Amino acid sequence: MPSSHSTRSQAFIARSTIQHVRLYAYRLPLLRQLQYSVKRMRVRHGFFIELEDAEGRRGLGEVSYLPGFHPQIGYQIRLELLLTLQMIHSGDINLFQRTSDMFPIHWKWKVPVSPLIRFALDQAFLHLLCQQHDTPLSHIWNGKPHLRIPTNALLNDLNEQAVFRCMTFREEGYPAIKIKVGRKPFRQEIRLLEDIRSALGDQIQLRLDANRRWELEAAIAFGKAVAPLNIEYIEEPLRDPRMVPQFYEATGIPVALDESIGEARDVEKMLLPGVQAIVFKPEFFGELSTTYQLIKRVQQRGIRPILSCSFYTGYTLATLVQLASAWIDDLSPQGLSTFLYFKQDILETSLRPRGGAFFLTEVIDHQYQVNRNMLTLIRSGI
Known part of the structure; x- marks a missing residue:
C-alpha cells in the first residue's frame, strides 16, 4: 500500500x-x-x-x-x-x-x-x-507506489462471441472483465451472461456497465436476473442515479458511478447507499489536483476509486497507470484496458498488461518513447 x-x-x-x-x-x-x-x-x-x-x-x-x-x-x-x-x-x-x-x-x-x-x-x-x-x-x-497495477478487460459488445473472448481474457490473466449491457434484448443478454459465468467459474470478477440506460423498474428486473451470477457491481444502471439506494435494496447488487459524476461538486452528493465504486475520468474534472482530492475523499468513505479514460492513447494510459500506483491505497482492477481497441498507438511500444496487470517499471520505461x-x-x- x-x-x-x-x-x-x-x-x-x-x-x-x-x-x-x-x-x-x-x-x-x-x-x-x-x-x-x-x-x-x-x-x-x-x-x-x-x-x-x-x-x-x-x-x-x-x-x-x-x-x-x-x-x-x-x-x-x-x-x-x-x-x-x-x-x-x-x-x-x-x-x-x-x-x-x-x-x-x-x-x-x-x-x-x-x-x-x-x-x-x-x-x-x-x-x-x-x-x-x-x-x-x-x-x-509517493516514495513507494504500487509496482503492479491490475486492470479489468473490456468487452464492448455482448454478442455470440462473448464467451470465447471472455475465456481468452481469463487465459491472459485478467482479474475482472467489464461488460457493456443494455444494448441487446433483455433475455439475450441474460443468457449470454449466464453462459459467460458458467464458462469462467467464479475466479473472475464480472463488472457490468449499463451507461444509464434503464428506468428503476427495468434496472431492478435486470439486477434480479443477474443476481445469481456473482456480479461485482453494475456501473450506472439508472437514468436517475438518485434511485441507486432503491435499486440496491431490491437487488443487493452494488453500484459504480461514472457519468453521474460530471463535476467535482457532484461527488459528495452521489455517495449514496449501494455505491461501492466511482470511476474517475480525469478529463472531466480538469486539473489533476481535483481528481487527486476526490480520490482521497472517496477512499476515506470506504468507496473504491477506479481510474479510467475515454479511449485515450497509450501516452495517457501510462499517465493514469502511474497516478493509480501513487494515489490509490487499496488497488482493485482499474479501468485501463482501452488499448485493446487501438490498431496503432502514439507510443513506439504499445503498453500491454501481463497477467492482467501493468508493471510500473515497464510503463515508466515506455512513457516518453513517442512516435x-x-x-x-x-x-x-x-
Missing part, C-alpha cells in the same frame, strides 16, 4: 521556464469498430499540447473527445486549443507552482477553459517537471 508523504511534492519546482508551446493532431485506426452511446467509430482523433523548456525537455498533454460523450465537438476543441496557445502567450493563462500542499502546480485562468484542455495542460507540465527532475510521475507524491510520425504539427507558439 502506498504511504503518502505530505511534503514530497513540495520539492518538485520547475528548473526552467516554458519556452515553446506546440499543438499537434493525431489520427489512429482502431482494430474494431467502437460503439459508445449511439455512436460508432473506427478512427480515433485527438490532439496533443506540447510544452518545452529552455533545455529542450518536453511534456505532452492529450486532448481527446468522443462526439456525443464529451460536450464539445471536433472543431470547437481545435478552436479552443488554438485560443489556449494564444492565451498562454499573452499571459491570460499563467502557471504557478505551489510549495505548501500535496499538488505541485496550479494554473490561473483569466478566461474559462474547458476541463479537457485543463487536464491536458496539467498532464503536459507534470511530465515536463518529471523530466527536469529525472523522476517518474508516480514518485512525485512523432503519428503527430501532425498544427501550431507552434511562444
Whole structure:
C-alpha cells in the first residue's frame, strides 16, 4: 500500500521556464469498430499540447473527445486549443507552482477553459517537471507506489462471441472483465451472461456497465436476473442515479458511478447507499489536483476509486497507470484496458498488461518513447 508523504511534492519546482508551446493532431485506426452511446467509430482523433523548456525537455498533454460523450465537438476543441496557445502567450493563462500542499502546480485562468484542455495542460507540465527532475510521475507524491497495477478487460459488445473472448481474457490473466449491457434484448443478454459465468467459474470478477440506460423498474428486473451470477457491481444502471439506494435494496447488487459524476461538486452528493465504486475520468474534472482530492475523499468513505479514460492513447494510459500506483491505497482492477481497441498507438511500444496487470517499471520505461510520425504539427507558439 502506498504511504503518502505530505511534503514530497513540495520539492518538485520547475528548473526552467516554458519556452515553446506546440499543438499537434493525431489520427489512429482502431482494430474494431467502437460503439459508445449511439455512436460508432473506427478512427480515433485527438490532439496533443506540447510544452518545452529552455533545455529542450518536453511534456505532452492529450486532448481527446468522443462526439456525443464529451460536450464539445471536433472543431470547437481545435478552436479552443488554438485560443489556449494564444492565451498562454499573452499571459491570460499563467502557471504557478505551489510549495505548501500535496499538488505541485496550479494554473490561473483569466478566461474559462474547458476541463479537457485543463487536464491536458496539467498532464503536459507534470511530465515536463518529471523530466527536469529525472523522476517518474508516480514518485512525485509517493516514495513507494504500487509496482503492479491490475486492470479489468473490456468487452464492448455482448454478442455470440462473448464467451470465447471472455475465456481468452481469463487465459491472459485478467482479474475482472467489464461488460457493456443494455444494448441487446433483455433475455439475450441474460443468457449470454449466464453462459459467460458458467464458462469462467467464479475466479473472475464480472463488472457490468449499463451507461444509464434503464428506468428503476427495468434496472431492478435486470439486477434480479443477474443476481445469481456473482456480479461485482453494475456501473450506472439508472437514468436517475438518485434511485441507486432503491435499486440496491431490491437487488443487493452494488453500484459504480461514472457519468453521474460530471463535476467535482457532484461527488459528495452521489455517495449514496449501494455505491461501492466511482470511476474517475480525469478529463472531466480538469486539473489533476481535483481528481487527486476526490480520490482521497472517496477512499476515506470506504468507496473504491477506479481510474479510467475515454479511449485515450497509450501516452495517457501510462499517465493514469502511474497516478493509480501513487494515489490509490487499496488497488482493485482499474479501468485501463482501452488499448485493446487501438490498431496503432502514439507510443513506439504499445503498453500491454501481463497477467492482467501493468508493471510500473515497464510503463515508466515506455512513457516518453513517442512516435512523432503519428503527430501532425498544427501550431507552434511562444
